[in-house]
Amino acid sequence: MQLFSVKELLSTTPNSQEVTVRGWVKTFRSNRFIALNDGSTINNVQCVVDFENFDENTIKSISTGAAVEVSGTLVESQGRGQSVEIQVNELKIHGMADPETYPIQPKKHSLEFLREKAHLRVRTNTFSAVMRVRSALAFAIHSYFQQNGFYYMHAPIITGSDAEGAGEMFRVTALDAKNPPLNDEGDVDYKKDFFGKETNLTVSGQLEAEAYAMGLGKVYTFGPTFRAENSNTSRHLAEFWMIEPEMAFYDLDANMDLVEDFIKWVLRYVLENCPDDLTFLEQRLLDEEKTKPQAERSEMSLSEKLRFVIDNNFKRVTYTEAFEILRNSKPNKKRKFEYSIDEWGADLQSEHERFLVEKHFKCPVILFDYPAKIKAFYMRLNEDEETVRAMDVLFPGIGEIVGGSQREERLEVLQQKMAALDIPEEELWWYLELRRFGTAVHSGFGLGFERLVQFVTGMGNIRDVIPFPRTPQNAEF
Incomplete structure (x- = not known):
């Protein structure tokens, strides 16, 4: 018998063909109906068991969470909501799951509870959908850059520099923690x-990517980055993934053109390739919104947010113009803003940022030319010597999702x-040498991958869009 995935079976025209499928039991009803899922799709395939053909111990071994292999005849389903089902001829139990202790039962679990079961939560509909979308997004990102002449560059994870100047970094050392060697000053x-x-x-691969852009033209990094920020908010992780393209001979305008085209392309890809998962996640978000007070509910559904970004031109606004809009806005005058x-x-x-996107301009916004004092040292100083060629991309429901600049x-x-x-030149001597040997206008941006996954899936907590979140006091699994 030919082995199929559940996704393949559900799109197959039934013709009494013999098939085999492997997966995990979602539910087992009336000692007869197995809902089987193998992770290939949000949907299950129904497997119909004639218990008279199987011994009692086999039937008792079938419970939620059990890993099974089913062989049988693919036929048109008689039930509603499904096109095909399998009339089971052979059933093999690969691994049982004790129904008394298996924690992922067919009922609603809180996201907090599932974070404690991060090794099993991907078996739920919500997390399997999120992780398939995450995978599709990663593929789309690589596809876009590869199709547009970029080279994938692996920036080092261990570094001696702090690209962002944040100072919140994880130290890497092989010294004896209890008895480290000391210098003459006692340090x-x-x-x-x-x-x-x-x-x-590393907190960023940007500086190293700049070096390679000055030889390869256009490069991008896509890898893990780390921040030792002691924050337990729904927006922060200690370990997360960053996409950071760097382009030689790109000024800020070209950089803004690229980021808009890139984001729209990636979102279109996911809409086209993950329709079932996005439909499920949209319904989940709608159900969640119903539990909130009316004033806190989103004005747009998940699909409307995605179409909002894809279908609208990004409005480009200077920081100064945005500041005046905000300063004179009703929420600011009436002290409705928290800040x-x-x-x-x-x-x-x-x-x-959300006010500018959702209320004022009603489209995605790119803010640029920020005050130099609130941006990083590597951003190009404007002629006014007060602002730098920085940009931030703002989305509905989330605010900033991309930050970038023309580099100095x-x-x-x-x-x-x-x-x-007070950044010592000796720490970044090689970065300065890039300006001595063949310097050129160049630009780039950074996109936090988990922030993008959050936006696309509608998940409210960043811990729920990465397989095993790393946060303060939590490095389990």
Whole structure:
């Protein structure tokens, strides 16, 4: 008998052909009907068992969570909501699941409970759908860049530099934690460490990607990054994935063109390739919205948010223009914003970004030319010497989803900015050399992958869009 996935079976025209399928039991009703799922689709295939053909011990072994192999005849289903079913001839139990202790039962579980069962939660409809969408998004990202002349570059995970200047990094060391070597000043002597210097897990592959863009033209990184930020919010992870393209000879305008085309292409791909999962996730989100007070409910469904981004041109607005809009807005004047907008130079919060997208412009927004004092040292300084060629892409329901900039290609200006921020030149000597040897205008952006998965799936907590979340006081699994 030919082995099929459940997804393949559900799209097969039944003709009494003999088939085999393997998966996990979702439900077993009336000692007769097995709902079987193998992870290939949100939908189950019904397997009809004639219990008279099987011994009692086999029937008792079939319970929610059991891994089974079913062989039988594919026929047109007599039940509603399904096109085919399998009349079971052979049944093999690969692994039983004790119904008294198996935690993923066919009922509604809280997301908090499922985080405690992260090794099993992918067997639920919600998490299997989220992870299939996550996989499709990753494939789409690689496909877009490969089709547009980018080269995939693996940036180092261990680094001696802090690209963002955040200072919240995980230290990497091979020294004895209880008895580390000390220097003459009584400090830990990192010269005797494995790398001969203090090293950390990377917060960004951007700086290294810049180096490779200056030889390959267009590159992108897609890998894990780490922040030792002691935050337990629904928006933060200690380990997450970043997409960071860098392009030689791209100014900020070309950078904004690229990011808009990239995001729209990726979202179209998912809409076309994950219709069943997105339909399920949209209904899940609608059900969740019904439990919220009217004032807190989203004005758009999941599919409407995706179409909102795909179908609208991104509005490009300077920070200064956005500041004036926000400062003069009714929510700000009536003190409805949690963070009031009073002085130019304020770092905009999610509530401000969402107001611009959802209420004022009613389309995705790219803010650019931010105050230099709230942006990173590597962003190109404008002629006014107060703003930099930075950009943020703002989406409905989430606010900022992408951050990028035209990079500072002028050696003297970069040195001045580093000196003002007390960034030692010896730490980034190689980064400065890129400005000495064949410097050119170049740009790039960063997209947090989990933030994108959140937007596409409608999941409210970032811990629920990565297989095994790493957060403060949590490195289980």
